[in-house]
Amino acid sequence: MKFVDEAFIDIAAGDGGNGCVSFRHEKYKEFGGPDGGDGGRGGHVFAVADPNLNTLVDYRFSRRHEARRGQHGMGSDMFGAAGDDVTLRMPVGTIISDAETGEVVCELLVPGEPVTIAKGGDGGFGNLRFKSSINRAPRQKTPGWPGERKSLKLELKVLADVGLLGMPNAGKSTLISAVSNARPRIADYPFTTLHPNLGVVRLGPEQSFVIADLPGLIEGASEGAGLGHLFLRHLQRTRLLLHVVDVAPFDEGVDPVAQAKAIVGELKKYDQGLYDKPRWLVLNKLDMIPVEERAARVKDFVKRLRFKGPVFEISALTREGCEPLMQAIYQHVKAQQKAEQPPEYVDPRFASPQD
Known part of the structure; x- marks a missing residue:
């Protein structure tokens, strides 16, 4: 490697x-x-x-x-x-x-x-x-x-504003290649990502943030299964985690909700601080679901997962829903950067009475 x-x-x-x-x-x-x-x-x-x-x-x-x-x-x-x-x-x-x-x-x-x-x-x-x-x-x-x-x-520990989290073949590499300048390896089989990939998302002049794609997690990662646990340290400096979920898996016997719960459980076992970070749910591969079934499928997924945070519906392949997601991420990152800045010092000799 x-x-x-x-x-x-x-x-x-x-x-x-x-x-x-x-x-x-x-x-x-x-x-x-x-x-x-x-x-x-x-x-x-x-x-x-x-x-x-x-x-x-x-x-x-x-x-x-x-x-x-x-x-x-x-x-x-x-x-x-x-x-x-x-x-x-x-x-x-x-x-x-x-x-x-x-x-x-x-x-x-x-x-x-x-x-x-x-x-x-x-x-x-x-x-x-x-x-x-x-x-x-x-x-x-x-x-x-x-x-x-x-x-x-x-x-x-890579410096990224946003980290992608999810099972292998959830579409994380496709997403980062669609919205940034990163060009990771993409294939129709799991574990195509073997090391972290960084990409810069540019929304306009002086409007950008860094996004990181990590190898997919599987159940038992905290005990050493798979590759994702080796690189979870790179998420510790991020300001936001995107939990990417494949809502239309090829295998009919796979339950996306159970997979999502397993990822959250592995995250909590690895590091409580990482588990407490802001986390958004990104439901990917909606292009593989008939239009008339999407709303019901998404509603049932969120209800069963009992997720309380922001939920975004996208298709990384067709880039449907990616632009609103990136705009929301930029506003969140910008607000956190502003909150992390120390307050500006004001000399009390020159401060106005209102200050």
């Missing part, structure tokens, strides 16, 4: 260079005094979120990353050069945590912003540092400090 959302790496920042013991030697200048310089600091290890990456596959086979040590100090008051830094580029949404303790080191949420994950050691002092009025010929120096060494776990 090309999509990798978990990896383990070992990183080592550079050690600091050692200080130098040296004395000035010039003709006609006796007792020139100490001139040993400090060692250079070791290189740091940085992590940077790169929006052009969407997988951690580069770190699956390349586990060891080391920065260079600082150069040792030299005579003639010359300080050692700092060691070269190492910058690790990772997808936006990567969580870096300590592999041993599980403590989160940082989350890469801002593209292009470097985060220090291992600090290089400081350089040691040369004997020039120890010169004083009572110690004019110091022979002391200090070694460089060691750089930080860590074993880290990298976990990718």
Whole structure:
């Protein structure tokens, strides 16, 4: 599988260079005094979120990353050069945590912003540092400090506003390809989606949101059945879940209501916080139901499922009902983004009485 959302790496920042013991030697200048310089600091290890990456596959086979040590100090008051830094580029949404303790080191949420994950050691002092009025010929120096060494776990949680949830072959891939720029694999058999697909839905100038399609869930996913449970973590950052249901399955013995209840049950077993997220019901493949039977079929489905949230009737294949659904999603995402913004600070010295 090309999509990798978990990896383990070992990183080592550079050690600091050692200080130098040296004395000035010039003709006609006796007792020139100490001139040993400090060692250079070791290189740091940085992590940077790169929006052009969407997988951690580069770190699956390349586990060891080391920065260079600082150069040792030299005579003639010359300080050692700092060691070269190492910058690790990772997808936006990567969580870096300590592999041993599980403590989160940082989350890469801002593209292009470097985060220090291992600090290089400081350089040691040369004997020039120890010169004083009572110690004019110091022979002391200090070694460089060691750089930080860590074993880290990298976990990718994609940043999407909306996540698609449903059984295999419910039409999630068809839906995301119909409304966004994503082009996932589509076939007439289940489990065609083997890894998450991200798509950008554009409704107009500066009106867009990101939607994620995950492998379908099956009953028993929380115990390890199927593939969907491996990628449910990618729904934890979404603002809205779309539960896509095939209301016209090919197999007459399949009950869509029972399938929908099974998905909700697996979601609750996996993560209560994910279960509590806003969830809309999207009844797909209405083009396969006669027009005169649609209203009764939808009413019976919602009644048996006892669903209280918004319900949308669509056909991803013919794109019927997709436009109203996308408009409603955009308004919901926009309202949540506005609610998440911190209140604007108003200086009380300039605030009006009404404020």
